[in-house]
Amino acid sequence: MKVKRGEESLFFTRPSNPKHRLYEALRAIFVDQVGTKDAAKRFDYAPETLYVQASRFRAGQLGPFFLESRPGPKTRPKRDPVRETVLELRKRNYSIYDISLVLKEKRHGLSPRSVWEILREAGFARLPRRLDEERPLRPKPEPAPRADRRDLDLSPGQVVETQAAGLFLFLPDLVRLDIERCVLAAGYPGTMAIPALQYVLSLLELKLLGKERYSHVMDSCDDLGLGLFAGLNAIPKTTALTTYSYRIVRAKNLQFLEALIQAGRRIGAITGESINLDFHSIPHFGEESVLEKHYVPRRSHAEKSVLVCLGQDSETRAFCYSNAHIFKAGTAEEVMHFVKFWKKATGENPKEVVFDSRFTTIEHLNKLNQMGIYFITLRRKSPRVVRELMRLPPASWERCTLDVPHRKYKTPRFYESRIQLKGYKGHLRQIAAMDLGRDLPTLLMTNHMHTTARTILTRYAKRMLIENAIADGVHFFHIDALCSSLSLEVDFSVVLTVLAKMLYRLMARRIEGFQDATAKQIYRRFVNTGGEIRIEKKEITVRLKRRAHNPYLIKAGFAETQVRVPWLNGYTLRFEFK
Numbered sequence: 001m002k003v004k005r006g007e008e009s010l011f012f013t014r015p016s017n018p019k020h021r022l023y024e025a026l027r028a029i030f031v032d033q034v035g036t037k038d039a040a041k042r043f044d045y046a047p048e049t050l051y052v053q054a055s056r057f058r059a060g061q062l063g064p065f066f067l068e069s070r071p072g073p074k075t076r077p078k079r080d081p082v083r084e085t086v087l088e089l090r091k092r093n094y095s096i097y098d099i100s101l102v103l104k105e106k107r108h109g110l111s112p113r114s115v116w117e118i119l120r121e122a123g124f125a126r127l128p129r130r131l132d133e134e135r136p137l138r139p140k141p142e143p144a145p146r147a148d149r150r151d152l153d154l155s156p157g158q159v160v161e162t163q164a165a166g167l168f169l170f171l172p173d174l175v176r177l178d179i180e181r182c183v184l185a186a187g188y189p190g191t192m193a194i195p196a197l198q199y200v201l202s203l204l205e206l207k208l209l210g211k212e213r214y215s216h217v218m219d220s221c222d223d224l225g226l227g228l229f230a231g232l233n234a235i236p237k238t239t240a241l242t243t244y245s246y247r248i249v250r251a252k253n254l255q256f257l258e259a260l261i262q263a264g265r266r267i268g269a270i271t272g273e274s275i276n277l278d279f280h281s282i283p284h285f286g287e288e289s290v291l292e293k294h295y296v297p298r299r300s301h302a303e304k305s306v307l308v309c310l311g312q313d314s315e316t317r318a319f320c321y322s323n324a325h326i327f328k329a330g331t332a333e334e335v336m337h338f339v340k341f342w343k344k345a346t347g348e349n350p351k352e353v354v355f356d357s358r359f360t361t362i363e364h365l366n367k368l369n370q371m372g373i374y375f376i377t378l379r380r381k382s383p384r385v386v387r388e389l390m391r392l393p394p395a396s397w398e399r400c401t402l403d404v405p406h407r408k409y410k411t412p413r414f415y416e417s418r419i420q421l422k423g424y425k426g427h428l429r430q431i432a433a434m435d436l437g438r439d440l441p442t443l444l445m446t447n448h449m450h451t452t453a454r455t456i457l458t459r460y461a462k463r464m465l466i467e468n469a470i471a472d473g474v475h476f477f478h479i480d481a482l483c484s485s486l487s488l489e490v491d492f493s494v495v496l497t498v499l500a501k502m503l504y505r506l507m508a509r510r511i512e513g514f515q516d517a518t519a520k521q522i523y524r525r526f527v528n529t530g531g532e533i534r535i536e537k538k539e540i541t542v543r544l545k546r547r548a549h550n551p552y553l554i555k556a557g558f559a560e561t562q563v564r565v566p567w568l569n570g571y572t573l574r575f576e577f578k
Helices: 008-013 018-030 036-042 047-058 080-091 096-105 112-121 165-176 179-186 196-208 214-219 224-229 238-245 250-267 334-346 362-370 383-390 453-461 464-475 487-510 519-527 550-555
Strands: 158-162 275-283 293-296 301-313 319-323 352-354 374-378 413-419 428-434 442-446 531-536 539-544 562-565 571-577
Touching: 018 036, 018 047, 036 047, 080 096, 080 112, 096 112, 158 224, 165 196, 165 224, 165 250, 165 487, 165 519, 165 531, 165 539, 165 562, 165 571, 179 196, 179 250, 196 214, 196 224, 196 238, 196 487, 214 238, 238 487, 250 319, 250 334, 250 487, 275 293, 275 319, 275 334, 275 464, 301 334, 301 464, 301 487, 319 334, 319 487, 334 352, 334 362, 362 374, 374 453, 413 453, 428 453, 442 453, 464 487, 464 519, 487 519, 519 550, 550 571
Parallel strands: 275 352, 352 374, 539 571
Antiparallel strands: 158 531, 275 301, 293 301, 301 319, 374 442, 413 428, 428 442, 531 539, 562 571
């Protein structure tokens, strides 16, 4: 290594080699009796680092300073030739990513990680946050319009091209649900620029479009159609949507769900005759979280997750309840929380609830019975009960046909009996069923004493609908794409899923031949389409592109639909099809 004339002293006072720099720092401490803090300041170390290195020196844990102690190659062919370039660029406030790009342009491929290793060895700290004018001049994304309700322009003569024209097919049902009143009843927060209704609609449309993350809104933030759907000049960006969720508490979500249930029953989106209840664990993959561990069926073990309770109307298959603010100690109480919620929303107790064996306890089944609420659930199979059933003569079993379309096992054998369980006042009706695809009998418990066994078996077989709905929620609405490790924020996200699922069920029931279609199928065939939006005097016309399935929409009556949308200044919405 050559040293220029006049710079000999810098070789010792400002060494560039990391081992040499450590040598001079320790020499200053032990030979020149310089204080550790002063030595750290002179040689660009953190005082704590020198304390540790001095301790390691005393313990004989430091190798020779000027000799490479590691076996193998003594040079790094990719790093060494560009080392000085990397250090020079860092002195000009270039980040590791900027430096990596510059090196690639000079045909020196070096990853950001390798750049950071060079800088760390040279003693450079992390780069502080820079102002825009301090960053290198490179192509940057063009800023999208700022979302502001006050900037909404509905002046006549405008034509807006949008890739989300199919999204407007949900507006008639949102108006029928009186979503404005639901948001007002919840008392959700808002601002002058983005009122509460616009926040909710903006987050809702991401659910309706099957977006996995709030950040994915940036893919479409220049689409003015998305903003118009929510009554804004542009859709809010990632930061606004993410931080909004942290301002929501469980009480407001309950008030929103109550208003939504009332509106859903009014328009037939929910009947309330029978409700399926089930738990779903949303796994969390971060290590630093305070979440409890719950059993995750897809992984067959317990892991950190957010436990969600979902309620589904058995007749319409729409979600009607959700709660993501559940702790393990309170899982058995969740059925009573649902009953309280339903009583407040509808003025009466639910008529019937159906759930699996691990949903609640015998004591709570007794409470449901005393409240006059019918229930159907599974009984856990003990070896003694199974032995007694298997010893029964074949003549004791009866056969019936289940009224469940597309079911493989539709003709089970069943055996009825009355049982008594500790903690339950009175008798329960037990129905054991065979030939359901399992070797052991399935045991149902219910307080339905006069309903036929065939009806009860058929009803419990339909409980699988909530598991299919949860699977639909995982695959399309991305319930498992956990938005936060805070259950309160997850709760608001799941509430929006309840609303989105209800809208998809309303659309599916309206389109002939697609009554049983999943949200993903409805989205692919009808919602995922572009078009243009024409704004005339007091009228907004959405003209959808030509699609093979447009005749279904025309037959469903969308071509004749005309509805006033309150958050679009009362303009009348109508549809046209090419």
